Structure formats: structure tokens, C-alpha cells
Amino acid sequence: MKKIITKDYATMSELAAAIVLEKMMLPKRVNLSLTAGNTPVGMYEILIDKLQKMDFDRSTVHYYNFDEIPLVGERYGVTMSALNTAFYDQVHIDHGNLHELTAENNQAYDQKILQDGGLDLVVMGVGSDGHFCANMPGYTSFDRETFAVSFEKGDGLYTAITHLTDKEPASPYVTFGPRTILASKQLLVFANGKSKAEIMKKVLEGPITEEVPASILRTHPNITFILDEEAAALLEN
Amino acid sequence: MKKIITKDYATMSELAAAIVLEKMMLPKRVNLSLTAGNTPVGMYEILIDKLQKMDFDRSTVHYYNFDEIPLVGERYGVTMSALNTAFYDQVHIDHGNLHELTAENNQAYDQKILQDGGLDLVVMGVGSDGHFCANMPGYTSFDRETFAVSFEKGDGLYTAITHLTDKEPASPYVTFGPRTILASKQLLVFANGKSKAEIMKKVLEGPITEEVPASILRTHPNITFILDEEAAALLEN
Amino acid sequence: MKKIITKDYATMSELAAAIVLEKMMLPKRVNLSLTAGNTPVGMYEILIDKLQKMDFDRSTVHYYNFDEIPLVGERYGVTMSALNTAFYDQVHIDHGNLHELTAENNQAYDQKILQDGGLDLVVMGVGSDGHFCANMPGYTSFDRETFAVSFEKGDGLYTAITHLTDKEPASPYVTFGPRTILASKQLLVFANGKSKAEIMKKVLEGPITEEVPASILRTHPNITFILDEEAAALLEN
Amino acid sequence: MKKIITKDYATMSELAAAIVLEKMMLPKRVNLSLTAGNTPVGMYEILIDKLQKMDFDRSTVHYYNFDEIPLVGERYGVTMSALNTAFYDQVHIDHGNLHELTAENNQAYDQKILQDGGLDLVVMGVGSDGHFCANMPGYTSFDRETFAVSFEKGDGLYTAITHLTDKEPASPYVTFGPRTILASKQLLVFANGKSKAEIMKKVLEGPITEEVPASILRTHPNITFILDEEAAALLEN
Numbered sequence: 001m002k003k004i005i006t007k008d009y010a011t012m013s014e015l016a017a018a019i020v021l022e023k024m025m026l027p028k029r030v031n032l033s034l035t036a037g038n039t040p041v042g043m044y045e046i047l048i049d050k051l052q053k054m055d056f057d058r059s060t061v062h063y064y065n066f067d068e069i070p071l072v073g074e075r076y077g078v079t080m081s082a083l084n085t086a087f088y089d090q091v092h093i094d095h096g097n098l099h100e101l102t103a104e105n106n107q108a109y110d111q112k113i114l115q116d117g118g119l120d121l122v123v124m125g126v127g128s129d130g131h132f133c134a135n136m137p138g139y140t141s142f143d144r145e146t147f148a149v150s151f152e153k154g155d156g157l158y159t160a161i162t163h164l165t166d167k168e169p170a171s172p173y174v175t176f177g178p179r180t181i182l183a184s185k186q187l188l189v190f191a192n193g194k195s196k197a198e199i200m201k202k203v204l205e206g207p208i209t210e211e212v213p214a215s216i217l218r219t220h221p222n223i224t225f226i227l228d229e230e231a232a233a234l235l236e237n
Numbered sequence: 238m239k240k241i242i243t244k245d246y247a248t249m250s251e252l253a254a255a256i257v258l259e260k261m262m263l264p265k266r267v268n269l270s271l272t273a274g275n276t277p278v279g280m281y282e283i284l285i286d287k288l289q290k291m292d293f294d295r296s297t298v299h300y301y302n303f304d305e306i307p308l309v310g311e312r313y314g315v316t317m318s319a320l321n322t323a324f325y326d327q328v329h330i331d332h333g334n335l336h337e338l339t340a341e342n343n344q345a346y347d348q349k350i351l352q353d354g355g356l357d358l359v360v361m362g363v364g365s366d367g368h369f370c371a372n373m374p375g376y377t378s379f380d381r382e383t384f385a386v387s388f389e390k391g392d393g394l395y396t397a398i399t400h401l402t403d404k405e406p407a408s409p410y411v412t413f414g415p416r417t418i419l420a421s422k423q424l425l426v427f428a429n430g431k432s433k434a435e436i437m438k439k440v441l442e443g444p445i446t447e448e449v450p451a452s453i454l455r456t457h458p459n460i461t462f463i464l465d466e467e468a469a470a471l472l473e474n
Numbered sequence: 475m476k477k478i479i480t481k482d483y484a485t486m487s488e489l490a491a492a493i494v495l496e497k498m499m500l501p502k503r504v505n506l507s508l509t510a511g512n513t514p515v516g517m518y519e520i521l522i523d524k525l526q527k528m529d530f531d532r533s534t535v536h537y538y539n540f541d542e543i544p545l546v547g548e549r550y551g552v553t554m555s556a557l558n559t560a561f562y563d564q565v566h567i568d569h570g571n572l573h574e575l576t577a578e579n580n581q582a583y584d585q586k587i588l589q590d591g592g593l594d595l596v597v598m599g600v601g602s603d604g605h606f607c608a609n610m611p612g613y614t615s616f617d618r619e620t621f622a623v624s625f626e627k628g629d630g631l632y633t634a635i636t637h638l639t640d641k642e643p644a645s646p647y648v649t650f651g652p653r654t655i656l657a658s659k660q661l662l663v664f665a666n667g668k669s670k671a672e673i674m675k676k677v678l679e680g681p682i683t684e685e686v687p688a689s690i691l692r693t694h695p696n697i698t699f700i701l702d703e704e705a706a707a708l709l710e711n
Numbered sequence: 712m713k714k715i716i717t718k719d720y721a722t723m724s725e726l727a728a729a730i731v732l733e734k735m736m737l738p739k740r741v742n743l744s745l746t747a748g749n750t751p752v753g754m755y756e757i758l759i760d761k762l763q764k765m766d767f768d769r770s771t772v773h774y775y776n777f778d779e780i781p782l783v784g785e786r787y788g789v790t791m792s793a794l795n796t797a798f799y800d801q802v803h804i805d806h807g808n809l810h811e812l813t814a815e816n817n818q819a820y821d822q823k824i825l826q827d828g829g830l831d832l833v834v835m836g837v838g839s840d841g842h843f844c845a846n847m848p849g850y851t852s853f854d855r856e857t858f859a860v861s862f863e864k865g866d867g868l869y870t871a872i873t874h875l876t877d878k879e880p881a882s883p884y885v886t887f888g889p890r891t892i893l894a895s896k897q898l899l900v901f902a903n904g905k906s907k908a909e910i911m912k913k914v915l916e917g918p919i920t921e922e923v924p925a926s927i928l929r930t931h932p933n934i935t936f937i938l939d940e941e942a943a944a945l946l947e948n
Contacts, residue, residue, distance in 0.1 A: 002738035018729035117591030255492035264476035354828030
């Protein structure tokens with residue numbers, strides 16, 4: 001594991017973008033799994049800017065969404081909608097290169113990734129509760145590959161999910177499990193801001209336990225953590 | 238993770254030898270970490286036979302021992318003695334290519350491996366209690382890199398260790414931790430015989446827990462398990 | 475480049491088989507390109523024997539033929555027929571995992587390989603004239619990717635080809651070019667017998683020139699040559 | 712091979728810096744070989760800026776100079792002086808991580824690189840005569856590893872070299888050969904400006920010949936070319 005501490009969010013975003021751009025420039029098929037959310041906003045701005053100034057064969061860059069909450073009556077779920085807006089639509093990615101994860105295909109998804117050559121890079125944030133993708137404390141088993149979690153209107157998960165969106169979620173949600181992520185050739189985790197300081201201390205320096213799902217990530221042979229100074233403020237080593 | 242089930246011990250040994258030989262034949266430095274014990278006896282016989290019939294530059298093949306129990310009054314500990322007898326001396330490996338793990342150097346060993354380019358392959362067995370290297374149930378934290386375990390004459394560990402040898406062990410023993418092993422580019426675990434059937438079921442199909450140390454291994458992105466039919470007899474998937 | 479000299483043909487075949495088996499046992503999709511002909515006969519015997527004693531997921535092992543001479547009135551050309559007989563049919567490979575090269579698909583083949591994740595290993599012999607795949611002296615440009623060569627009944631190529639088979643060849647024949655081969659992640663070249671000694675000296679120690687097509691192979695960053703003592707007899711270094 | 716065409720020199724420099732930064736952030740030893748000269752000026756400015764805003768373990772990043780012209784009476788030759796000024800001194804690289812190429816050590820240098828784990832990335836420009844490192848037309852053999860070229864005061868080479876510096880060169884100069892470069896795991900070639908348009912057309916679309924030394928580079932399995940629009944102006948494909 002490698003730990004990079006940056007002066008600020010801008011540097012964190014530039015370094016994350018560098019890792020993604022390096023993959024895009026390789027003379028081979030690359031399978032990327034990129035996160036939605038607030039952390040990557042700066043990274044996507046840089047990627048969009050750079051991609052507008054580069055002419056190259058993009059047909060070999062493929063995108064695999066790592067989780068999804070379907071929405072009642074909508075074509076795209078929460079993750080796909082967010083990624084379309086933040087990145088995919090902005091840079092006009094061919095639909096054949098976008099690989100949605102859905103309630104229908106999730107059981108065969110690890111086998112699909114395997115046949116497609118495996119993931120080359122996953123870029124992830126960590127939730128303030130220690131979740132990565134949708135591996136939440138209390139719902140995480142390190143042994144899981146891609147899986148679906150059912151919920152019902154009114155139960156705790158339903159309530160938690162509706163906090164993320166003003167639209168109505170459709171059960172089940174789906175996510176890569178820990179083993180799907182750990183099977184990737186390279187992992188990048190980034191975090192910024194004071195609100196992530198406590199959880200990043202647990203993730204990087206606490207026990208490896210399913211109660212802090214992202215703690216398992218530091219066992220991966222090729223993982224880089226990029227934290228701004230605020231998110232790294234509580235680290236001891 | 239890939240699981241190979243072989244008809245017999247001989248095939249298991251041939252396949253394990255194939256994986257080691259492939260590494261030796263690469264046009265680059267390779268850092269290997271090989272196990273002592275009963276499981277690899279067949280593999281070493283094949284390797285010794287093949288190496289006697291091959292002429293090539295062996296200077297780029299390096300060996301890193303993954304654990305050691307020092308012995309009072311002896312130059313070499315339990316592991317180094319066993320590997321010398323089973324393999325190193327048989328094929329006349331240059332001493333500059335043998336990297337002992339010792340009570341003196343263990344704290345700097347992960348950094349040494351890092352500067353030496355990382356481990357390319359670890360070949361391991363699993364104990365019937367689920368240990369790998371010397372990560373024993375009750376003494377395992379998934380977060381550990383290389384570490385030393387102290388013991389005193391008469392305590393439980395001392396007794397357990399003296400069962401392994403008729404010589405007197407010197408405290409501390411030293412071992413790669415889970416994260417040292419999981420940082421390797423490739424892992425090979427092999428097991429044979431009825432006596433391993435129960436533990437291999439736990440390792441491959443039970444929960445990932447420090448109580449079964451080797452269970453963590455199946456999260457590695459490039460691990461192959463080779464089991465003969467007897468060791469695989471209780472597997473369901 | 476790594477050069478291995480073996481006591482005999484049997485050892486050469488065992489080492490070549492080890493390299494192929496190592497790939498098959500990896501927990502990922504592997505794309506192999508294997509040669510037909512006399513040199514690999516021993517290797518295929520070992521592979522067939524081992525595969526009969528191994529139970530594992532073979533769905534991730536894919537095969538890409540690197541050349542083909544179509545035959546008038548036949549479903550399969552010279553290469554596919556030979557590989558079916560020597561290996562594919564013997565081990566019952568699923569047809570979805572066999573990727574024929576044909577007169578029809580050759581122009582799109584490099585792009586197909588790229589989208590399929592690239593070749594992981596090519597296993598090749600060298601002709602006594604220095605050709606590899608069907609890159610013959612006089613017809614070789616190092617810059618070529620997969621290409622087709624047309625011929626007509628009665629011309630020199632037609633005559634040369636009919637020496638290889640007692641059936642009637644159909645123009646054009648097709649072959650991976652030097653850059654298709656050099657784009658593979660790993661290369662294995664093997665040669666045995668006195669009849670290969672002169673050409674192997676040129677390939678390994680002579681100038682890199684299109685007149686000795688296989689001479690370019692030694693520039694690859696991950697190539698291993700395995701030669702028996704007879705094929706290596708004229709080497710100086 | 713992958714070809715990236717950028718709108719301008721700034722984008723070319725940012726993408727080159729991204730590839731270098733990605734390597735520095737990997738959790739492993741990385742061996743880099745970076746070029747001096749005019750082309751990388753923009754890249755080094757970005758690297759220096761980013762490295763000042765990053766806190767991480769730099770001890771695993773090693774630098775190997777790929778050529779050198781010693782200077783009479785000077786501690787450092789032309790390349791080392793230029794790299795010290797442009798980059799090494801700016802970011803305070805530990806001397807133990809700088810691996811000079813010299814007239815004294817050049818014969819053992821390929822073996823040293825091999826034992827050090829091989830080069831992970833070479834970043835190179837191309838001269839307007841097609842040279843890379845100091846592989847000049849008329850002095851290039853594709854089969855060469857690291858080598859020395861002797862010259863005498865007053866001969867053609869001496870005159871050519873003195874054009875590069877206002878100090879007196881000391882014979883011999885030394886350089887990685889084509890095979891040293893092609894043995895690297897990854898290659899990056901960049902070029903900008905109208906003055907490079909003709910040679911880049913030859914390098915990328917002309918015959919592979921020792922008369923245009925850099926033409927051989929496009930056979931490497933993992934090479935990326937980054938050109939600004941001016942340097943790419945004459946390309947047809």
C-alpha cells in the first residue's frame with residue numbers, strides 16, 4: 001500500500017486524474033471502474049478538460065459501474081445517472097464501452113468481468129461509516145463478490161437510500177463485493193476534508209474488520225491512497 | 238482466485254513445479270518465497286530433476302524465506318535447514334541469492350523486499366489449523382507485516398515449537414505477516430491428503446476470519462489453489 | 475531475453491508445457507497462441523496428460539491461431555486441422571474459446587485481439603529459413619500486423635505451400651505479422667535438433683534483419699528461448 | 712502502440728507528467744529513465760510543482776540515466792548536469808536513488824538493471840535525425856545493449872558533440888542500446904513542434920530500419936507516443 005498526502009483537494013484531484021489518464025493512454029484494452037459522488041468532482045473536471053485536448057483511440061477504454069440503486073420508473077439508476085452527468089455524457093463515451101451493473105445482470109457480473117479481462121483500475125471514495133461501493137457496515141462479508149441487497153418501503157435501508165436521492169428507489173440495489181474489488185489489478189482510494197479524518201484513521205491504522213469495510217482494502221498488493229491534509233490529519237504513521 | 242483439483246499428489250506437485258519453473262525462465266529478476274515441509278517434497282524432486290537438465294542464467298532468481306525458528310547453537314534455523322536440505326543445497330544456489338529471514342533483520346524485511354522489487358511468487362501450504370507461514374490462529378492480525386513472536390522455555394508456544402524439531406528453539410521466531418504475503422504479485426497454495434480436507438473447506442468456503450488465518454488469502458487478485466482430490470473432498474462449490 | 479539450453483527434447487517439451495500450464499492456472503482470462511508442427515508434439519502430449527488429471531474452470535482460457543492456409547473444399551485450413559488433431563480435439567476445448575484466423579477476418583484481427591485483452595503468450599517454433607508464423611524471408615516487414623498473402627496456382631508460393639500438405643491450398647494465406655507477435659505480453663520460442671542449429675545461431679547472435687525474420691523476436695521485453703543442446707550447438711554466447 | 716495527439720505542448724507535457732506521476736505513486740519500487748533536453752521542460756515544471764505538494768515515501772523511486780557524455784575535468788557529464796538542473800536537484804532526490812551511467816560502469820549496466828528489477832518506464836524524445844538516447848543513424852544496431860562509443864578530438868563525432876555543449880567532451884560517450892530500451896516494461900516517447908513533423912512521420916509510418924533508429928520503438932508491446940498537433944502534422948493514419 002502507498003499513502004500520498006496532498007496539500008489540498010486540487011492536488012488530490014490532479015493526482016487521481018493522472019492515474020486514470022495513464023490507464024487511458026496504454027496501448028491495450030483497459031477496464032475502469034470509477035466512482036460517482038462528491039470526492040471525484042475535481043478529478044472529472046480535469047479529465048474532461050484533458051480529453052477535449054487529446055485525439056486518440058478511445059475504443060479500448062471500458063467503464064464498469066461498481067454499484068447501482070435502480071429508480072422506480074427511470075431508465076437509469078442513481079449511479080449511472082450521476083456518472084452520465086459528471087463524466088460519461090461530457091466526454092461522449094460510446095455506449096458499447098459503458099457496462100452498467102443492474103438488478104438483472106449482477107449475478108453473472110463477476111464472470112463477465114473475468115471474461116472481459118478483469119478490472120485494471122477501480123477509483124473509489126470511502127464513506128464516513130467506512131463503506132466502499134455499497135459494502136456497508138453490518139451488510140459486509142469480505143468473501144462477497146457482486147451481490148444484490150433487497151429492501152422494502154419503510155425499512156431502514158429504504159430510509160437510508162432515500163436520503164441519497166429525491167426519487168423512489170427500486171429494490172434490490174446491487175454492488176461489487178469486497179472480492180470483486182480486490183480482484184482488480186490496481187486500486188485508488190481518495191478522500192478529502194475534515195469529515196473523513198476519523199474514518200481514514202480507522203481504515204488505514206485500525207484493525208481489519210468487516211465493521212470498517214474499507215479496512216480490507218489495504219491488504220491489496222497494488223493500492224494507493226491519496227488524502228488531502230485534512231483527511232490525513234489524524235494519522236499517526 | 239483459481240482452484241485446481243488434481244487426481245493425485247504427483248499431478249499437484251507437477252503443476253506447482255510448473256508455476257515455479259515458469260518464473261525461473263522469465264527474462265527478469267524473480268523473487269521467490271518457497272515453503273519447507275511435507276507438501277512440497279514432490280515439487281522439489283521435480284525442480285531438482287529439471288534444473289539438472291537446464292543450462293541458463295540463474296543469477297536473477299532470488300529466494301526469500303518466509304519464516305524462521307532459530308535454534309540454540311546452530312548457524313541455521315528450522316526453515317533454512319529444511320530448505321537447504323530439500324532444495325537449495327541440491328541445486329547449488331549461490332549464497333548471494335538466498336535471503337534469510339532472521340531475528341535480527343525481520344523489522345526491516347518488508348522494506349528490503351520492497352527495495353528488491355517485491356515478491357513475484359510465494360508458494361505455501363496450509364496447516365491443519367489454518368495457519369500459513371507462521372501466522373497461527375490466536376496470533377494472527379490481518380494487518381501485520383513481517384513480525385517476531387517471543388516465547389519462553391516452558392510456555393505453550395515453546396512446547397508447540399519443540400514438537401517440530403528435536404533441537405532447542407531460540408526466541409523469537411519470525412514470520413512474514415498476512416500483508417507481506419498479500420503484497421506478492423502471485424500466490425500459490427497447495428494441499429494434499431485427507432488430513433487437509435476439513436481445513437481447506439474452511440479456508441476456501443468459510444468466513445474470512447483471523448481464526449482461520451489462510452482464509453484471507455482468497456481475496457488476493459492472483460492466487461491459485463492446487464488441491465488433490467482428497468484435500469478437496471469436502472468442498473461444495 | 476532469456477535463453478534456456480536443455481539436455482534433450484523431452485526437457486524442452488516439459489519446460490514449454492510448464493509455461494503454458496502456468497498461464498492456464500492463472501485466475502484470469504488468458505489468450506494463448508500456440509503453434510502447430512513437429513516441435514510442439516512433445517509439449518502437447520504433456521499438456522493432454524496433465525489436463526486429463528486436472529479439474530478446473532477452463533472457460534477463461536482462449537486460443538488464437540496465428541496463421542492459416544485455407545484448403546479448397548475443406549472447412550478447416552492447414553493450421554486449424556493440425557491443432558485440432560494435436561491438441562484442441564484431444565482436450566475437448568469449447569468452440570467459443572477457439573478463435574480461428576481466416577481470409578475473411580484477418581484485417582480486423584489485431585483490433586479483435588486488442589478488444590479481447592491482448593495475447594498473454596505466443597508459443598512458436600522457428601523455420602530453418604528463419605520464419606516465424608508465416609513471416610517468410612522475402613515476404614517480411616517488421617512493421618506488419620496481421621496480413622494476407624495472395625498466390626496463384628503454379629507460382630513459387632503455391633509450390634512451397636503444397637509441399638506442406640497433400641491438399642490444394644486456397645489463396646490467400648493469412649498470418650500474424652511481426653508487430654502482432656511483438657505486442658504479446660510474453661513469447662516462448664523453442665527449437666530442437668541439429669537441423670535448427672544454424673538458424674538459431676543467426677536468430678540469436680546474428681544481425682536483426684528482415685532476411686532472418688525471427689531475429690526481431692529477441693528485442694521483446696519478455697521472451698524466453700528454449701533450445702535443446704543440438705539446436706544450441708553453434709551458439710557462442 | 713498507442714498514439715496520442717494533443718492540441719498543444721502544455722497538454723503533451725501534462726500527459727507525460729501524468730504517466731511519470733502514476734509510476735511514482737505505485738506501492739512498489741519503480742525504476743525510471745528520464746530524458747534531458749528541451750522536450751521535457753514542461754513536464755519537469757509540472758512534476759516539480761506536484762512533488763512539492765505531495766508527501767509520500769520517495770525512497771522506492773529510482774532513476775537511471777540512459778546516456779552520458781563525460782566532460783573533461785567535470786564531476787558530471789552533459790546528461791547528469793542537465794538532469795540535476797532540470798529535475799533532480801529541484802526535488803532533492805536522494806543520491807542513493809540516482810544511478811549514473813558512466814564510461815566505467817557501462818559494460819555491466821544491463822546486468823545491473825536486470826538485478827535491480829528492470830526498468831519500469833523510459834521517457835524519451837526523438838532527435839530530428841531519428842536518434843533516441845544516443846543511438847544515432849550510422850551508429851545503431853538494433854541488437855545493442857548499453858555500449859560506449861569512442862571518439863577523438865577533431866573527428867566527426869567530436870565535432871557533433873561539441874555542438875551540444877560549450878565544454879570539452881571526454882571519450883567515450885555511453886548510451887543504452889535499442890535492446891536496453893526495448894527491455895523496459897513501458898515506453899513513452901514525446902515530440903512537439905514543426906521541426907519534429909518529418910522525423911515523426913518516418914518513425915511512426917516509415918520502414919523499421921537502423922537508418923531511422925527510433926522506428927524500432929513502435930514494435931514494443933507497451934509504448935505510447937504523445938505528439939502535439941505540429942509534430943503530428945504529416946501523419947497519414
